[in-house]
Amino acid sequence: MKRLRLLDVSLASVSFLVYLALYLPILLVFVLSFFSMRRGRVRWDTFSFEWYARLFSNESLGEALLNSIIVGVTAIIAATVIATLAALHVNARPSSRSARMLEYVIFLPFLLPPIITGLSLLIYFREIGVSRGLATIIVGHAVFVLAIIYRIILTRLNALSRSLVEAAQDLGASRLQTFRFIILPNLRMPLLTAGILAFALSFDETMITLFLSGTDGTLPVRLYAMMRVGFTPEINALITLILGFSIVLTVVFAFAWRRSGGTDNNRITRI
Amino acid sequence: MANHETGGLAANQDLPLLRIRGLGVRFGTFNAINPLDLDVRDGEFLTILGPSGSGKTTLLRAIAGFQAPSEGGIEFDGRDIADMPINRRPFNTVFQDYALFPHMTVRENVSFGLRVRGTGRKRLNDRVDSALGIVGLEELGARYPSQLSGGQQQRTALARAMICEPRLILLDEPLAALDAALRRQMQNFLKSVQRQSGITFLFVTHDQSEATTMSDRICVMRSGSIEQIGTPRDLYYRPKSKFVASFFGASNIIEPCEVIDARNDVTSVRTAVGTFAVAGPAPEGGSGLALAVRPEAFGIGNGKPVNQVELTVVSVSFIGSETITELRHRDASLEFKMKTRSDPAASPPAPGSVLTVGFDPAECALVSGDRG
Numbered sequence: 001m002k003r004l005r006l007l008d009v010s011l012a013s014v015s016f017l018v019y020l021a022l023y024l025p026i027l028l029v030f031v032l033s034f035f036s037m038r039r040g041r042v043r044w045d046t047f048s049f050e051w052y053a054r055l056f057s058n059e060s061l062g063e064a065l066l067n068s069i070i071v072g073v074t075a076i077i078a079a080t081v082i083a084t085l086a087a088l089h090v091n092a093r094p095s096s097r098s099a100r101m102l103e104y105v106i107f108l109p110f111l112l113p114p115i116i117t118g119l120s121l122l123i124y125f126r127e128i129g130v131s132r133g134l135a136t137i138i139v140g141h142a143v144f145v146l147a148i149i150y151r152i153i154l155t156r157l158n159a160l161s162r163s164l165v166e167a168a169q170d171l172g173a174s175r176l177q178t179f180r181f182i183i184l185p186n187l188r189m190p191l192l193t194a195g196i197l198a199f200a201l202s203f204d205e206t207m208i209t210l211f212l213s214g215t216d217g218t219l220p221v222r223l224y225a226m227m228r229v230g231f232t233p234e235i236n237a238l239i240t241l242i243l244g245f246s247i248v249l250t251v252v253f254a255f256a257w258r259r260s261g262g263t264d265n266n267r268i269t270r271i
Numbered sequence: 272m273a274n275h276e277t278g279g280l281a282a283n284q285d286l287p288l289l290r291i292r293g294l295g296v297r298f299g300t301f302n303a304i305n306p307l308d309l310d311v312r313d314g315e316f317l318t319i320l321g322p323s324g325s326g327k328t329t330l331l332r333a334i335a336g337f338q339a340p341s342e343g344g345i346e347f348d349g350r351d352i353a354d355m356p357i358n359r360r361p362f363n364t365v366f367q368d369y370a371l372f373p374h375m376t377v378r379e380n381v382s383f384g385l386r387v388r389g390t391g392r393k394r395l396n397d398r399v400d401s402a403l404g405i406v407g408l409e410e411l412g413a414r415y416p417s418q419l420s421g422g423q424q425q426r427t428a429l430a431r432a433m434i435c436e437p438r439l440i441l442l443d444e445p446l447a448a449l450d451a452a453l454r455r456q457m458q459n460f461l462k463s464v465q466r467q468s469g470i471t472f473l474f475v476t477h478d479q480s481e482a483t484t485m486s487d488r489i490c491v492m493r494s495g496s497i498e499q500i501g502t503p504r505d506l507y508y509r510p511k512s513k514f515v516a517s518f519f520g521a522s523n524i525i526e527p528c529e530v531i532d533a534r535n536d537v538t539s540v541r542t543a544v545g546t547f548a549v550a551g552p553a554p555e556g557g558s559g560l561a562l563a564v565r566p567e568a569f570g571i572g573n574g575k576p577v578n579q580v581e582l583t584v585v586s587v588s589f590i591g592s593e594t595i596t597e598l599r600h601r602d603a604s605l606e607f608k609m610k611t612r613s614d615p616a617a618s619p620p621a622p623g624s625v626l627t628v629g630f631d632p633a634e635c636a637l638v639s640g641d642r643g
Binding site (some may be wrong): 082157161163164166167168169170171172173174177185186 | 316335336337356358359360363364366367368370372373374383384386387388431432434435439
C-alpha cells in the first residue's frame with residue numbers, strides 16, 4: 001500500500017519534470033514576448049506590446065507568414081486531391097500492379113532525407129527551366145505531405161465495408177453518386193485530420209523549402225535568415241503568435257473530432 | 272383449361288422472371304461455379320441452399336452484378352443483363368452484413384434508392400413512409416443504424432431494398448447474424464412480406480430448416496453445381512442424391528444397393544443388410560445407388576410388417592419428446608440412427624439388446640451415391 005503510494009508520487013514527479021522540460025522554454029518565450037531581459041533576468045517593469053508592434057511593422061516577416069499560409073493551403077489542396085484519387089484506386093484494386101507501385105512511390109519523398117528531395121527537385125526545376133519561387137515551394141511541399149494524407153485516407157477507406165459501396169450501386173447510384181453520398185461523408189474526419197497534420201508539416205518544413213525558394217521564403221526560412229544576423233525579441237512575439245494559433249487549431253480539431261465521434265461510432269453497423 | 276397449358280398468354284406467364292443459362296464463374300483455375308442453368312419464376316420464393324464453399328453466394332453476386340461471370344448469360348424478364356452495370360440492374364439486394372449506410376438515418380438509408388433517381392420529395396416521403404410501415408419501423412426513422420438492434424437493422428435493409436419496387440430481391444444469408452429465436456421470427460416476417468408484396472425472392476442460406484420453412488422451391492448447390500431443384504417436400508421425401516438426402520436429415524444411408532425388381536411403382540432393392548421395398552420407380556442409370564432412410568421413419572417391431580431388419584442397440588439418448596437410438600447391424604458394420612416418440616410407459620431398450628425395426632416403403636428413397 002505504502003509502496004504503491006511511493007511509486008505514484010515518483011511517477012508523478014517524473015512526469016512533472018518531463019512536462020516542465022517540454023513547456024518551460026515555451027513559457028519563457030511567451031513571457032519574453034512581453035518583457036525585456038537583461039543579464040539573464042527578466043525586467044518585469046518593461047511590460048509592453050512593443051515586440052508585437054514591431055513584428056507587425058516588419059514587412060518581411062509578415063510576407064513570410066503569408067507565404068507560409070499560401071504554400072501550406074495550396075500544397076494541401078493539391079496533395080489532398082491527388083492523395084484521395086490514389087487512395088481510391090489502391091482501395092478499389094489493392095492487388096493490381098499499379099497499386100503496389102503507388103504504395104512504394106508515394107512514400108519515397110517522405111522517407112528520403114529532405115535534403116535529397118529538395119536537391120533533386122531543385123535540379124529538376126532547373127533542367128526544365130522553371131525559376132524558383134512560391135510555385136516551386138508549393139510543389140515541394142505537396143510532394144512531401146502527399147504520403148501522410150494518402151495514408152490517412154486509405155486507412156479509412158479500407159476500414160469502410162466494401163458492401164457499402166456495393167449497396168449504393170445496387171440501389172442505383174452512379175460512381176459519382178456513390179463517391180458523393182457514401183464515400184465522401186465517411187472521409188470528412190480523415191480529410192480534416194490529414195489537412196491539419198499536413199499543414200503543420202508544411203508550416204515548419206525548412207530543408208526542402210530552402211532549396212526551392214527564390215526571393216520569397218516561408219516563415220521558417222525567413223526566421224533562419226534572421227537568426228544569422230542576430231536574435232531580436234520580435235521572434236519571441238512571432239513564436240507566441242504561432243503557438244497561440246497552434247493551440248486554437250488543436251482545440252478546434254479536438255472539438256471536431258469529439259463531435260464527429262458520435263457519427264464515427266455509427267460507421268460500423270453492429271452485427 | 273386446355274389452353275392454360277398451350278395458349279399464348281399462358282406461355283408468357285411461364286416465362287421465368289430470371290433465366291440463367293450456362294453461367295460459370297472462375298477464379299484463376301478454380302471453378303467457383305460450373306456452368307449451370309437456373310430459372311426463377313415470377314413471384315416465387317426460391318432458396319439457394321448449400322454448405323459454405325458451394326458457390327451459392329458467388330452465384331448471387333454474379334446475378335447482382337458484383338461478380339463478372341466467366342461465361343454464360345443472365346436474362347431478366349426476357350432482357351439480357353449479363354453486361355449491365357450494377358446500378359442499372361432492375362432488382363435489389365439485402366446484404367449479409369446489411370451494409371446500412373452508417374452516416375445516414377434509417378429514413379435516409381431507406382430513401383437512398385429514390386434519392387439517386389431524383390424522385391420528388393412528396394413522392395419520396397410517401398414511399399418511404401409506406402416502406403417503413405411494411406417493415407414496422409415507422410417510429411425509428413430518425414435513428415442511426417448503430418442505434419438499432421440486429422432485427423431492426425435487418426428490417427431497414429429490407430425496406431431499403433424494396434423502396435424502388437423491384438420485381439426481384441436477392442437476399443444473401445440475411446439471417447445468419449441473428450440469434451435463433453429472432454431468426455425464426457424474421458423467417459416468418461420475410462415470408463409474409465414476400466407473400467403480400469408478390470416480389471420474387473432469391474434467398475441464399477446454408478441452413479436447411481430455414482430453407483424448408485420459407486421457400487416455394489429450393490435449389491441445392493454443391494461444389495459449384497446444382498445438385499437438385501424442387502419443392503421442400505420433393506427434396507425432403509424424394510432426394511436424388513446421397514448429398515441431398517443427408518442434407519435434409521435422412522442420415523441412414525445403406526449402400527451399395529442393387530435393384531432386383533421394379534413393378535407397380537414399387538422397387539425392390541438388395542443390400543448387405545437385407546432386401547427392401549421402396550415406393551416409386553427405380554431411378555434411371557441404376558448403378559451406384561444408395562438407400563436413404565430418415566431416422567424418424569424407423570419404428571420398432573410389429574406395426575411395420577415390411578422392410579424389417581434386426582439391429583443391435585448401441586446407445587439410447589432421451590431428448591424430451593423424442594428418443595434417439597443408435598443401432599448397429601451385426602454383419603455389416605453399418606450404423607443406424609432411429610428417432611422415435613418418447614413413450615412414458617415403456618422403458619427404453621438396453622444397450623446390447625437386439626431390436627427388430629422396420630420402415631415404410633414410402634418413407635425411404637433410392638438416391639445416387641457420391642459422384643466423382
